[in-house]
Amino acid sequence: MKKYLYPLLFLFCFSSAFAQRDSLPVTTVVQKAAVSNSEHPIEKVYLHFDKPYYAVGDTVWFKAYLTMDVHLPSAISKVVNVDVIGPRDSLIESFRIPVTNSTGSGRFVLNGTTYRQGNYRIRAYTNWMLNFKTSYFFDKTIAIGNALNKELSTQVSYYGNPDGKGAKPGAKIFYKDKAGNILAGKKVEWRIETNGDVITRGRGTTDAKGYLDVPVEDNKVKNFAGSTIITSVEVAEKKTASASFSLKNAFGAPDLQFFPEGGLLLSNIPMQVAFKAIRSSGLGIDVKGTIVDGTGKVVADFSSQHLGMGKVTFTPEANTTYKANAEFADGSKATVLLPRVVSNGVVLSVNNAQPDNLVIQIASTPAFYEKYKNRVFYLIARSGGTIAYAAQTALTSQTYSAVIPKSKFKSGVISLSLLTSSSDPVSERLVYINRDDNLNLTLSSDKPAYAARQHVAMKLTAKQGAVPSEGSFSVAVIDETKVPFKEDAETTILTNLLLTSDITGYVEQPNYYFNKPDAKKNADLDVLMMTQGFRQFDLYDVVWDKVPRATIAPEQGIDLGGTLRKLNGMPVFRGAVRLIIPDKNYSAETTTDADGNFVFKNVQFTDSSKVTVSARNNPDSRNMKITMNGDIFPSIAKSENVADEIPNIDSVLNTYILNSEKQYKFNQILKEVVIKSAPVIKKVSHNDYSALTGLPAMADRQLSGEMLKGCNNFFLCIQNSLPGVTFDNGNFYISRNYTQGDRTPMQIYVKGMQGDVNYLMSVNPAEVESVEVFFNDGVSGINRMTSTAGVISVNMKEAPKGTPMKLSDLKQLFPDQNIVTFTPKGYIKYKQFYSPKYTVVKSIAVSDLRTTIFWSPNIITDKTGTAVFDFYNSDGRGTYKAIVEGIDKDGNIGRGIYRFTVK
Structure with missing residues (x-):
């Protein structure tokens, strides 16, 4: 595998203490880290989407970029897995993307059967990444709106506090009909469900402005993360419409945390202490206040500088407790204890303000200095899983200063660690290096402005410095008038591969730091580095061979x-x-x-x-x-990016949803159909199977076969669709039992015969009549005999009477064990983006309301660093935005934006 070799610079003086029994040469540390990195190379996946959000009925287009180490094209894996995770943290769809030259592409349709309005997660990973849990998975939250057959538009806000302080908690919901009329004086029925179980319910009437207050009784609703408010409101005479609202991030006081630089708050040493304040939603909130000692004396004032983050400098005293008296932007107040003052320690501090150098300072307390005087310490810098810099010194004074040229590193997050000679970490600091060494991607068009449906010819130029770059790129052109989005909030190839993939925790508005950077943004980025953690293994584990061995091989194809x-x-x-x-x-x-x-x-x-x-x-x-053998499916952990979820999709995506309604108007289904006479067709249910005799006459929950229209994989479709049921780790569970810690699985029956999850993969969704869910097995004794809890019955459609049974149908009843027929997850079906060609100027009745005007995942630059492509505009007038992202053969990444006008 191609590697970057970094020169090692030994900054500080050497000492005879180097020969101590517990010492390891710094070269040994570097060598062990190199071996560990070769055994555990870090892969990253980034997905470039054509748009930042979508609507039901859209096609999602994307390109996958797979890299390793310092963003080199990966030679490890040839398959990327892409999962779509629903609002209830359940798997909706899963795809395999074949990878060629470290890139792959795909698309999926947001059909109205599988997708509803809500916030969905897209995660991407390789099987090799499963050796590192979910640390390096690509994970992005995407909002999906809905305009198909929609009768209602809503907006919700929450008030009060469930901890008993101040006003009681509740939700204020605003209603409008599909025509935009305020629904005033309308009756509303509401209920609050927790994991599918109704906790409380009530009725109300909207006020003159269309608002309804729904009280949230916190003595009943104890699990806000799993709770949802479901309302049904009058939209016309004898006609209602429903809307639901998640309580996941509805309530909670702001949170404030403090992070001493280097990890410890040391006595009698001037300290930089970063802080971060967030709302219950996870978004930053401005904060200001004072730091006071145990006597109440103010030692420092502090105020956030960006998205609730900032830093304060003061000199802590020994045997003193410090606290912060804080006031948040919403008017609330809090008192927060700072970390304990330590009288025996060392701190690594960094000044990253200089354009070409890092200024390093190592300061120790008197007690630490006396204990480790003349002992050897190592300063190690890691970038992309590789040691990029190593130095050693002997502790001969309480304070050291040094300069490290930034030319030693590539752009991105580096972790600076101060270690003892036995590789015990004593201080760590994250730093972002910006060397302006990314690809320069430039788009240009043959004209500065165009007419609707006019032909556009564009050219891409890729350079690394002044040298042309050969690479693979993806280009999306969108009608920005219909798809407005804040540039600072974008997830890009730069924000992902250079920043968010290397640190833990949520990063709000990541592109803020890359969008026209200046001194203020660089200072804000440095504060972010002080409040986030590093994803890589500890060097101590690396040196002493404690890094877990890789047990899952990389995929070179489908086996x-x-x-x-x-x-x-x-x-x-x-x-x-x-x-x-x-x-x-x-x-x-x-x-x-x-x-x-x-x-x-x-x-x-x-x-x-x-x-x-x-x-x-x-x-x-x-x-x-x-x-x-079954496929490996990683568990679905809580998303770090939950703060990116949009609670009020109707209002935030209003412009896009209105265009979507016009675009898909021809797909609207007539809702009122009068049938004068029709034969009554008996529907198959569990009552038709003798093995299920004794189950309750009526199922607790039911999923009809009609709801499975458009479903390709029955198993994946029902994971998210069975109400009151949770799927986890290969089994279905009753949700209320699961949340209480009961992991007794449900029993599955298909056509009256016992089955399992693997068998569900072979079920043809078009042949399913219904899926019935039973929370208890009645008098059947099924659960007692199978040590299960609850029953899922998959009822299959019957052939019309008089149709002779085929031999294949008979064999399905008694399948041979020496033959298996199933539908495994294959590669995603390829389809090319359709772009109409308006070669003849004439009046066409059908309006072209496309929001994605052009998408191509296969723009390849030649030896001159150029590529050309063309397309035709839609009927939309205003600003069009072209975005190009990609990587060259040497692992240099880049992003470019170009705007032009359509009149």
Whole structure:
């Protein structure tokens, strides 16, 4: 693998203490770190989307960039997984993206069956990343609005505090109908659900301005994170519409934390202490106040400088407790204790204000100096998982100062660590290096302004300094009038690969630091570095071989593997196994090893392809059983970017939603249809299966087959759609039991026969009549016999009477164990972005209301660093915005923006 080799600079003086028994040479630390990095190379994934938000009915277009180490094109993985996670933290869809030359592309449709208005998460990762938990996953929150058959527009705000202080908590909800009329004096029924269970309910009437107050009784609603307000309001005579509002981030007082530079608040040393104040939503809130000692004496004033962050300087005294008396921008106040003052320690402080150098200072308390006098210490700087700088010194005075040239590093986050000679960390500081070494990407057009539907020819020029760059880029052109968005809040290839992927915690408005940077923004970025943590392994773990070994191999393609055993459990050695993919006219054969294992390497197929694996070509095959290995699905942890969720999508995305309504108007479904006569068709239910006799007559929850229209993978679709049910770690659970810590899974039945999660992957959603959920098994005894809690019954449609049963249908009732037919997750289906060509000037009745005017994930620059592309404008007039992002063959990344006018 191609690596960057950084020169090691030894700054400070050497000491004979270097030879102590607990010492390790700094070269050993560097060598061990290099070995660890070669065994645990860090991959990162970034997704470039065509738009910052969407509406139901849209197609989401994206390109994946896969890098390693200091943003080199990755040579590790050839597959990127992309998951769509719903508002309730459940998996909606999952895709495999093939990677070629470290890039791949895809798209998915936001159909009205699977997607509703709300905030969704898109995460991307490789299997190799699973060795590092979810630390380096790409994770982005995207709002999806809805204008299809919409009767209601709402806006919500929350008030009060559930801790009993001040006003009681509640929600204030504003209603308008689809025409924009205020719904005044309308009856509303509301309820509050927690994980699908109704906790409380009530009724009310909107006031003259269209507002309704919903009280939130905190003695009943104890789990705000899992609770939702659901309302039903009159929109016309005998006609209602529903709207729901999450209480996840509704209540809570602002939080304030203090972070001493280097990690410790040392006595009698001037200290820089950063602070960060956030609302209950996770967004920053301005704060000001004073630092006081134990006697109440004010020792310093402080005030935030950007998004609730700032820093204050004072000299702590030993044996003194300090606290902050703070006042937030919303008028609330708080008293917060600062970290304990330490009289025995050392601090690493950094001045990053100079354009070409880092000014380093190491200061120790008298007690620390006496204990470690003349002992060797190491200063290590890591960038992108690689040691970029190493130095050593002997502690010969309480204060050291030195200068490190920034030319030693590439742009991005570096972690400066001060270590003892046995690699124990004693102080750490994150620093952002900005060397202006990113790609310079320039877009230009053949004209400064255009007419609607006019042809546009554009040129991309990519340079690294003055040298042309060959690279792979993606370009999106959007109608900015219809898709307004704050530039500072953008997630870009620069913000992700250079900043947010290397630090822990949420970063609000990440592009603020990259959008026309100046001295103020650089100072704000340095404060951010003081309040965030580093994602990489501790050097102590690296040096002493405590880093966990990688157990999951990188994917070079799709591998389908399993085990062939005798019915008595013994493995079949050298058994013949055949794989068939009918729609691809593909087949392959392999043999099992001594343990009965087999694998088909790098199989090429797309989503929804049925795959058959058979062992019938073996002697005595009737006594053999195939078991397929399952895919690895990482657990869904709480998002760090929850503050990016938009609670009032109707108002925030109003411009986009109105255009979406016009764009998809032809897709609107007539809601009132009068049927004079129609035969009554009996629907299949659990009552039609003898094995389910004894279940309650009525299911507690039900999902109809109609709701599965447009679903390709039944298993993925129902994970998010079963009300009152939670899916986690390969099992379904009753939500109310799950939240109380009960991990007893539900029993699954398909067509009256016991099944499991793997079997659900083979179910054709078009053949499903309904899915019934039972929170108890009645008098059936199912749960007692299977050690489960609750039942899920998947009811399949019946063929019309008189239709003869096919042999294949009969075999499904009694499947052979030596053959398996299933639908594994394949590669995402490729589709090219459609851009109309208006070559003939004439009047066309259908309006062109596109918001994404052009998208291409495959813009490749040549040796001169240039590429050309063209497209036609839509009917929209105003400002069009072209965004280009990408990476060159040497790992240099860049982003460029170009705007032009359509009159």
